[in-house]
């Protein structure tokens with residue numbers, strides 16, 4: 498388990514799969530994703546994870562808030578969302594993240610989680626990190642721009658929802 502200030506990135510486990518199954522179809526999450534998901538059962542979520550976890554290029558994480566007690570580095574607070582680093586050879590990492598509950602957004606959690614993802618991508622020897630973002634997703638574009646990413650490509654008809662803008666961070 499890795500600690501990044503107020504936020505932990507951990508391996509996915511049963512409670513986090515339940516969290517993802519509950520939140521992924523939520524309209525306030527779904528609208529920012531490349532594909533529409535109407536509903537998702539826990540069985541479907543578990544089946545996805547059983548398959549995905551076998552792929553060494555796909556790394557998924559639960560985003561947790563750090564606990565607030567006197568040993569904050571040892572205690573886990575509430576789950577906030579999930580994130581991924583997908584290695585697309587030769588040395589590119591595609592990252593993405595979700596802070597699920599809209600009430601938890603705008604408080605810096607996304608920024609801290611992206612820091613953690615960038616560190617993980619570096620540890621995986623990636624030399625370039627990319628994120629594909631829907632052009633309407635102002636919050637996400639601000640998040641990535643603040644972290645040093647820059648728009649590098651416009652990809653029309655990239656996904657079910659149409660075009661995305663690819664944001665890139667070169668790692669020196």
Ligand SMILES: CC(C)(COP(=O)(O)OP(=O)(O)OC[C@H]1O[C@@H](n2cnc3c(N)ncnc32)[C@H](O)[C@@H]1OP(=O)(O)O)[C@@H](O)C(=O)NCCC(=O)NCCS
Pocket residue numbers: 525526529578593594595596597601602603604605606607608609628629630631634635636637639640643
């Ligand atoms: C995008 C997301 C991960 C950002 O996480 P967050 O915890 O809300 O972001 P932070 O609080 O760290 O803020 C990062 C930047 O986003 C901005 N931001 C956050 N919510 C915003 C909103 N609703 N509208 C506009 N900007 C917003 C913040 O103001 C900040 O930019 P600034 O410092 O220039 O003002 C989160 O909003 C989210 O999960 N959204 C839904 C899923 C999604 O879009 N995922 C990304 C797919 S590419």
